[in-house]
Amino acid sequence: MTGGIGCDSTSTDRGLAAFYDQHITWGSCSGFSGADTVGPEIECARVLVPIDYDKPDGNTAQIATSRARARGSRIGSAVFNPGGPGGLGLGKAAALGRTALGDRFDAVGFDPRGSGASTPEVECLTPSEAEVMRPDDFETDWSPAGVDAAERQNRDYVAKCVQRSGTELLGHVGTREAARDLDVIRAALGDDKLTYVGYSYGTRLGAAYAEAFPQHLRAMVLDSGEPLDGPVVDMVKYYASLQQGFDTYARDCTQHTDCPLGTDPSKASHVFRTLLNPLIGQPVPVGERTLTYSDALTAVVAELYAPTGWPTITTGLRQLKSDRGDILLETANGMQAKLDTTLQNAVLCLDGPRTTDRAAVAAVQQRMFAAAPFLDDGHFAGHAPLDKCAFWPTPSTSTPHTFTPSGLPPIVVVAATGDPAAAYEGNQTLARQLGSPLVTSEGKQHGVFLISGSSCVDTSVLKYLTELATPPDGLNCRQS
16 A cells, blocks of 8 residues: 555645646547547546646646546546556546446546656657567576576666656656546546546555545445555465466366367466477567567466456467467557556556565565466576666655555445456455455456446446445355
8 A cells, every 4th residue: 555645635835726726628539649449439638737746836747538428417427547557547438438337427547647648658668679678577587697687677677767757757656646646637527526446456546545535535446456555566476366367267278178278277387388488589470570488478367367368368379389379469469558567667666665685586486486387487596686676766655554544435345256366365355454345256357347247246336336325245246
């Protein structure tokens, strides 16, 4: 959970009145990066915010915002964050506006400061540099020389961030600032109180807002999140959840005769490794591109987030057995369009403590591979590089912590028991920390409300958002 956001930031003595008094002018999304994802019925606008809230007369940023107008009797706006960190939300308005929520609310999405269509954007690598450097979490030469090279690459990456973005922006794109931007967006929308739905990392952002602006909160849904007092992403727990998701997929896949993982689910992780490991050092050509080991893992992990992605994994792995990689490369490229990984790096560096001890990094890496054998390439040698955050030029702006949820309206937590990316137990903890009711889906996907197709979840949560009728704690919605 983030800290240090402060009290009611609308006070004029802090010089923020000009930002809070602005009115959104809605218009065409033409000219907005990613406008092709929003549809012609969506309106776009930019909301002005200070880069440094302690210096309101200084440099400013513009938050790209989108809106799908309510179809019926309007209650207000419902603002969404899809997760990440770094998840681009400009396109969320179109999808969510078409749901039942769009009957009573304007569905509002936004690209967080520093990302997507918001300006200025955090810039680190040029497209050509990104192709050469290929910075990722999935592909590393684990030899001492390879670890040294990866660490130099991380240091060089951060140096390019400083050169192209400047330390002021790099130090003010964390959850602390995003929560304050949310409140300016609320005011610019003309809403006295915020109605908010956050998925995954969006639960961390929502909780930060609730702590800083309890008097401005109307209703909040936190879907598929993590405990407040842990890191934004606990990598060991994340890997364990991914392994659970992979095992669930494998059990389903191996029931079919054409499963590329064979017929024995207990051997699926090993078979998966035999399929992907050859890509290390020998990518598969796909037109003018190549499918790398990292691309393949990115695609598989992305499609593990919901059972609807399982057919893509199966088809992609079948192709890989025939030395083809079109499906997996297309999927990996699609993920990059939904997530600003440059901003993700920045937020992770600003939102918690950093590790500057190689031995500690290696110990965590060892635990990660132990938690997720299907992600272990088998080459780990007990050494790991310091990540980008070890070289970040500005201090952390947030510290994970719990807080006393006094003065808050009820917040609703939603989670799936078989979530492949955020452990159900973590959501139980989150609900206890906030004193919130927990709505449970007996599902296997990451993200439930308006996503999984559970009418039980959707009906109870929509009633909460529209009527402020809190669901009963412990409500369990079983999938058909």
